[in-house]
Amino acid sequence: MVELPDEVVGDAQTSHFAWNRLEELVDVGNRMAGQAGEAQGAEVIRDAFADAGLDGVRIDEFEIPGWWRGSSSLTVGAPVERVHEGSHQVIALPGSPSGETTGRVVDVGAGTYEEFEAKADKLEGAIAMASSETPEHADRWLHRMEKYVNAADHGAAAFVFRNHIEGALPPTGEVGYHNRPGPIPAVGVSKEVGARLERYAEEGECEATVVTECRNEETTSRNVEAVVGPSDADDEVLVTAHVDAHDIADGANDNGAGSVLTAEVGRLLTSVADDLDSRVRLVTFGSEEIGLWGAYHCAETTDLDQVKCVINLDGACSSRNLRVGTNEFDALGELFESVAADFDAPLSTGDTISPHGDQWAFVQEGVPSTMTATTSNQSGRGWGHTHADTLDKLDSRDLRDVATLVTEAVYRAAQDSFSVEHRSRAETRDAIDEGYIQELKMGGRWPYDDLEE
Known part of the structure; x- marks a missing residue:
């Protein structure tokens, strides 16, 4: 049985509030x-929070490596x-240093650990090229950062990341994370350029020169926050998203949609604020794409004992079909399953503890958190992390449906009748799959050294 009043559901299904804000956000551009565009995007969300009638609207600044x-x-x-x-053929990857490298191109396929080992004797001084694809036999998604670090660790002088989706342009994505700048120049290329290099490398010696010109220096990022519900509540539900996007695209689905959904959820809840037992805090993070800096800043400046749960929205408008990663917090999975059942809406779930997405900054500390997204027929990221992540790929009807479902889930989560247990940091550490342990340690992101001393 749907718990939101009919008038709130009707508002969610007919409102243009979120879509109009999404148009504003993508029109910011970079x-x-x-950078300046992230600050402008944060102002768009701040104004959306204010227009939604939320309380305590503020921008919180912090330093990052730009x-x-x-x-x-x-x-x-x-x-x-x-x-x-x-730029339709080749782009530098964020976190790359400037540099010029000439060497033979060595194709390491999908860039699995096994493929790097198989080519280990050829990689010293070479240009390592890996696909953005994760093989079907892999037990988890392989992150570009792992492939980049593997290339550097095997002595490669540069890294080429080739898209595996035809016609989808060069992919971008951070390679430095919290170790900026990375050790070797890195570029993304389209599938078509990658296929040509692969063919040349198969036929014999393929020599190439990679040139990257970029600037690495300290700068300022920002989170935007607001609240709805009882100010004197003992706990709070966080609804989060990230407002930053890669500079080559409008970031419509990743993650403009998540940011405006956060504002829309808050707006809809203002009608039922007196019915909430927990306070709901809406936060859009800066700097997710380069290492979850905004989420970490929020987690480090929040009393996590008071956080009942985190519902993080990322890539949540590719369709109206929700996908929820529960990070082994079963109660959160059951919450979304009950919502989907009551709305007769499709839902897919996964329980793997994943270090990808802003929710990880809270999950690693044992705070119950979801990664809430949508599924589509696109392969891999689809248009994400390319020039083509634009508004025309999205549908306002999907945005309204997702807003309805998420608002219902948040409304239920903010009732005393809903409970979900925190884990200890040690319990979380012990529950992480071996593959993700390998990835986190490879990228210098393992957060549990203090438990192992």
């Missing part, structure tokens, strides 16, 4: 972490000469 893109190129010298320098 919302790269720590990165600015210059020009990049990949020039093939042999077996034929070919210059790739347009």
